[in-house]
Amino acid sequence: MIxxxxxxxxxDIVGAQHVSTADTDxxxxxxxxxxxxxxxxAVVWPSNAAEVSLLLKMANAEGIPVYPRGxxxxxxxxxxxxxxxxxxxxxxxxxxxxxxxxxxxxxxxxGVVTRQLQKAVEALGLFYPPDPASLKFSTLGGxxxxxxxxxxxxxxxxxxxxxxxxxxxxxxxxxxxTGGETMKGVVGYDLTKLLVGSEGTLGVITKIIxxxxxxxxxxxxxxxxxxSIDGAAQAVAxxxxxxxxxxxxxxxxxxxxxxxxxxxxxxxxxxxxxxLIIEVDGDVDLIEKQAATILQLVAPLGVVNTxxxxxxxxxxxxxxxxxxxxxxxxxVNPDKFNEDICVPRSRLPExxxxxxxxxxxxxxxxxxxxHAGDGNIHVNIMVDKAEPDQEQKAEQAIEEIFTATLQLGxxxxxEHGVGVTKAPYIPMELDPAAVAYMKAIKKAxxxxxxxxxxxxxxxx
Amino acid sequence: MKRLDRHKTLxxxxxxxxxxxxxxxxxxxxxxxxxxxxxxVVARGKVTLAHAxxxxxIEPGPQLSESFSQCLQCGKCVRRxxxxxxxxxxxLAARREIVARRGLSLFSxxxxxxxxxxxxxxxxxxxxRRAARLLFRRIPQKSGLRLxxxxxxxxxxxxxxxxxxxxxxxRHPEFIAGQRDRPIIALFTxxxxxxxxxxxxxxxxxxLAAIGFNVMIxxxxxxxxxxxxxxxxxxxxxxxxTRNLRAxxxxxxxxxxxxxxxCHSGLTRHFCxxxxxxxxxxxxxxxxxxxxVSQGFEEILQQLSQPAQKPKVAVHTPCHLRNSGLDExxxxxxxxxxTIELVKMNKxxxxxxxxxxxxxxxxxxxxxxxxxKANAVKESGADLVATACPGCIMQLQNSLDQAxxxxxxxxxxxxxGEALSKGSTELT
Ligand SMILES: Cc1cc2nc3c(=O)[nH]c(=O)nc-3n(C[C@H](O)[C@H](O)[C@H](O)COP(=O)(O)OP(=O)(O)OC[C@H]3O[C@@H](n4cnc5c(N)ncnc54)[C@H](O)[C@@H]3O)c2cc1C
Ligand code: SF4
Ligand code: SF4
Numbered sequence: 001m002i003x004x005x006x007x008x009x010x011x012d013i014v015g016a017q018h019v020s021t022a023d024t025d026x027x028x029x030x031x032x033x034x035x036x037x038x039x040x041x042a043v044v045w046p047s048n049a050a051e052v053s054l055l056l057k058m059a060n061a062e063g064i065p066v067y068p069r070g071x072x073x074x075x076x077x078x079x080x081x082x083x084x085x086x087x088x089x090x091x092x093x094x095x096x097x098x099x100x101x102x103x104x105x106x107x108x109x110x111g112v113v114t115r116q117l118q119k120a121v122e123a124l125g126l127f128y129p130p131d132p133a134s135l136k137f138s139t140l141g142g143x144x145x146x147x148x149x150x151x152x153x154x155x156x157x158x159x160x161x162x163x164x165x166x167x168x169x170x171x172x173x174x175x176x177x178t179g180g181e182t183m184k185g186v187v188g189y190d191l192t193k194l195l196v197g198s199e200g201t202l203g204v205i206t207k208i209i210x211x212x213x214x215x216x217x218x219x220x221x222x223x224x225x226x227x228s229i230d231g232a233a234q235a236v237a238x239x240x241x242x243x244x245x246x247x248x249x250x251x252x253x254x255x256x257x258x259x260x261x262x263x264x265x266x267x268x269x270x271x272x273x274x275x276l277i278i279e280v281d282g283d284v285d286l287i288e289k290q291a292a293t294i295l296q297l298v299a300p301l302g303v304v305n306t307x308x309x310x311x312x313x314x315x316x317x318x319x320x321x322x323x324x325x326x327x328x329x330x331x332v333n334p335d336k337f338n339e340d341i342c343v344p345r346s347r348l349p350e351x352x353x354x355x356x357x358x359x360x361x362x363x364x365x366x367x368x369x370x371h372a373g374d375g376n377i378h379v380n381i382m383v384d385k386a387e388p389d390q391e392q393k394a395e396q397a398i399e400e401i402f403t404a405t406l407q408l409g410x411x412x413x414x415e416h417g418v419g420v421t422k423a424p425y426i427p428m429e430l431d432p433a434a435v436a437y438m439k440a441i442k443k444a445x446x447x448x449x450x451x452x453x454x455x456x457x458x459x460x
Numbered sequence: 461m462k463r464l465d466r467h468k469t470l471x472x473x474x475x476x477x478x479x480x481x482x483x484x485x486x487x488x489x490x491x492x493x494x495x496x497x498x499x500x501v502v503a504r505g506k507v508t509l510a511h512a513x514x515x516x517x518i519e520p521g522p523q524l525s526e527s528f529s530q531c532l533q534c535g536k537c538v539r540r541x542x543x544x545x546x547x548x549x550x551x552l553a554a555r556r557e558i559v560a561r562r563g564l565s566l567f568s569x570x571x572x573x574x575x576x577x578x579x580x581x582x583x584x585x586x587x588x589r590r591a592a593r594l595l596f597r598r599i600p601q602k603s604g605l606r607l608x609x610x611x612x613x614x615x616x617x618x619x620x621x622x623x624x625x626x627x628x629x630x631r632h633p634e635f636i637a638g639q640r641d642r643p644i645i646a647l648f649t650x651x652x653x654x655x656x657x658x659x660x661x662x663x664x665x666x667x668l669a670a671i672g673f674n675v676m677i678x679x680x681x682x683x684x685x686x687x688x689x690x691x692x693x694x695x696x697x698x699x700x701x702t703r704n705l706r707a708x709x710x711x712x713x714x715x716x717x718x719x720x721x722x723c724h725s726g727l728t729r730h731f732c733x734x735x736x737x738x739x740x741x742x743x744x745x746x747x748x749x750x751x752x753v754s755q756g757f758e759e760i761l762q763q764l765s766q767p768a769q770k771p772k773v774a775v776h777t778p779c780h781l782r783n784s785g786l787d788e789x790x791x792x793x794x795x796x797x798x799t800i801e802l803v804k805m806n807k808x809x810x811x812x813x814x815x816x817x818x819x820x821x822x823x824x825x826x827x828x829x830x831x832x833k834a835n836a837v838k839e840s841g842a843d844l845v846a847t848a849c850p851g852c853i854m855q856l857q858n859s860l861d862q863a864x865x866x867x868x869x870x871x872x873x874x875x876x877g878e879a880l881s882k883g884s885t886e887l888t
């Protein structure tokens with residue numbers, strides 16, 4: 001509970017209609033896509049950096065935890081108010097401040113929805129590549145805070161590759177600018193890179209300067225169905241080995257296909273046990289050639305069927321299938337543990353085989369899909385928590401999968417972050433000195449531990 | 461004890477509520493969320509609140525009523541939801557739950573709290589209220605129209621259609637003979653056509669005559685019950701259902717034809733919940749556009765003569781038809797009409813913003829959604845925007861009027877009716 005006196009202060013800062021302690025709001029800002037629930041004591045919707053700064057200063061003085069939040073679509077609980085306090089909802093800061101066609105940059109506020117920016121720049125013949133499957137509702141602030149990736153990242157890189165500069169309110173309430181508008185810049189530490197992916201623990205982002213690219217002239221989307229998961233995994237290695245970097249190389253296993261079949265007009269025969277969605281973009285003649293080479297490379301690997309989209313509508317219907325995957329998995333089992341491991345691309349077939357073996361041995365369904373092109377697989381361990389010892393089994397599976405991932409030279413999270421769900425596993429990947437280094441940074445910047453406390457690191 | 465209606469209760473939806481994975485996809489599609497931007501109005505939030513209400517984690521109160529009132533029943537969230545959570549039905553069940561526990565007054569109380577908002581007050585005026593009283597003297601107590609326009613909420617600026625001097629059912633006999641060997645269908649007039657837009661019904665009669673159908677217009681029929689359901693008044697909705705079951709059941713018509721997308725949804729989607737008799741009746745309900753297309757009506761239309769001047773017509777698809785998979789029939793009829801030129805319109809599937817009682821509770825948001833549509837009509841270059849729902853027509857016309865645009869909203873059947881009468885005068 002937050003004292004009425006403090007609510008009055010908050011009202012003075014943001015205006016009475018932009019703070020709420022109503023049960024309805026506290027419930028509706030208690031969750032994210034992890035489906036866990038923790039109610040904040042109050043919900044605040046600031047409208048600019050100055051308000052955020054005052055709120056953080058007040059929070060430091062009063063010792064109130066503050067939890068930054070975008071759309072609440074995170075998969076690791078980054079926005080969950082696990083110690084109550086304030087849910088700091090950034091969606092009112094939703095202006096695209098400018099799109100600079102001469103310098104190929106855009107300056108935006110963090111509450112802008114990813115797709116909204118993409119539409120705006122595409123209308124000018126420009127391109128903002130990062131495309132998380134949540135792009136129609138996730139915010140750019142959330143994307144930056146999680147360093148979101150997406151299918152196109154195989155060729156174009158992830159969110160951090162597009163952030164040139166930030167305006168940030170520090171945990172103690174100072175407003176600072178990092179980086180800038182230039183393509184280069186080496187004055188001082190690279191705080192921009194530090195803040196990207198910091199999951200709202202080191203500062204609240206209030207402005208973002210993003211790099212843009214020219215919009216590719218054309219693209220070609222292909223859906224290739226394989227008779228085995230191994231065939232698809234080898235296809236990925238074959239394409240990359242063939243020195244072609246497609247725009248996307250998305251992968252779904254048989255169970256995933258079963259889950260999405262009903263929601264699409266596309267024909268997905270039962271014989272297909274794995275799917276690759278391959279897209280190439282660029283000049284028209286170039287992509288025709290690339291597409292042909294790719295189809296040649298994968299042909300001997302057990303292809304059941306190939307579908308090449310004839311136009312952008314058909315391509316969109318392929319992508320719609322991909323985007324519906326994650327939430328539709330519920331059809332397998334009610335509860336899922338959603339991991340997003342990433343291994344070096346050439347080790348992908350090995351990793352998939354290991355996961356299949358673990359699934360088989362522990363007798364729990366594990367569904368795999370994801371960004372195979374960069375070795376990033378979404379591993380979904382499907383259980384029913386109501387059943388005895390299923391949760392325990394799932395935890396064992398997670399540990400074994402992480403161990404295998406790390407042995408293959410990978411990482412336990414490619415893009416979803418650590419948040420609360422992966423915090424317990426951090427010691428598996430990072431050595432104690434590295435964790436101490438990170439904690440020292442957090443402690444120096446946020447001595448009172450008020451900004452997004454309880455995330456990334458387990459409490460001491 | 462309060463009388464319990466026979467509709468599904470919130471508890472019946474528990475399993476479906478559990479299917480919500482909190483992914484947030486609905487944030488991209490809920491039109492009310494698009495305007496309000498708060499989680500308590502988006503589908504995901506409503507499911508959370510309904511769940512909490514069911515589990516006793518939250519008590520009915522003004523804020524809860526407010527959240528559940530913020531729903532257009534457009535079903536856009538359900539269409540896009542990866543696990544098909546029936547959020548629109550859950551919202552209605554939650555409204556009934558609140559009304560059952562606290563009585564109808566809670567919703568009206570949240571209405572009166574709106575009255576205190578200056579922005580809304582601004583729109584209320586005495587003259588409109590007087591007009592509304594007159595209007596309402598002639599509309600029966602149980603009609604959905606009353607819920608759509610509670611007297612004090614009729615604002616000065618909202619353009620309302622004039623009340624027909626004689627209602628549709630007064631104007632026409634209970635049985636209109638067609639050809640002997642042709643089917644007998646019953647016409648479900650709905651409140652809006654009966655009281656406000658009889659010309660839509662007349663268009664339908666012309667079309668049905670053209671294919672020789674025998675038409676019955678049961679005098680004792682009532683409102684479809686959707687507005688009552690929308691207000692959380694399950695008891696009134698089931699009373700109305702019983703009345704309609706009697707009015708239509710005794711005649712055993714082959715089909716029951718609706719002229720209004722919302723009536724169609726009220727009679728099909730919600731009737732079935734009430735028991736086998738109702739479900740059997742619901743199975744015979746068919747939308748007029750759908751019926752005409754199934755009879756190959758396009759061919760009849762194509763044979764009509766072409767005028768020199770054709771108005772440009774854009775199409776708006778009512779959410780309630782779209783959700784029943786009936787987007788196409790109205791478009792097919794219009795495409796076959798030689799008397800008009802069909803034009804493309806952006807946002808043809810966007811909700812008009814009426815949403816039953818929504819526009820009464822949340823006039824500002826409703827207007828903002830309406831403005832988007834009005835602009836789309838303007839940009840399309842159309843002279844008319846045709847649709848298949850009188851509710852949408854009223855809202856579209858209001859939005860066009862508010863934007864000072866000359867375009868008119870009309871029903872597909874009005875255009876069909878006009879074309880048919882012109883065709884026949886030319887023949888004679
Ligand atoms: C169906 C679905 C598909 C998804 N697909 C992908 C995918 O393909 N790739 C991918 O990378 N992710 C994906 N995600 C995960 C999620 O959408 C991303 O992590 C996204 O970047 C989160 O954005 P958000 O606005 O929802 O942030 P939130 O979930 O609200 O917050 C995420 C984190 O960012 C912090 N934060 C938010 N705004 C700010 C700010 N202004 N300043 C500082 N910190 C802030 C929060 O504190 C939290 O730690 C998916 C999620 C769903 C539900
Ligand atoms: S789209 Fe469906 S599952 Fe996802 S949050 Fe909304 S209601 Fe829940
Ligand atoms: S039915 Fe329409 S208004 Fe209601 S929650 Fe769903 S999308 Fe929103």
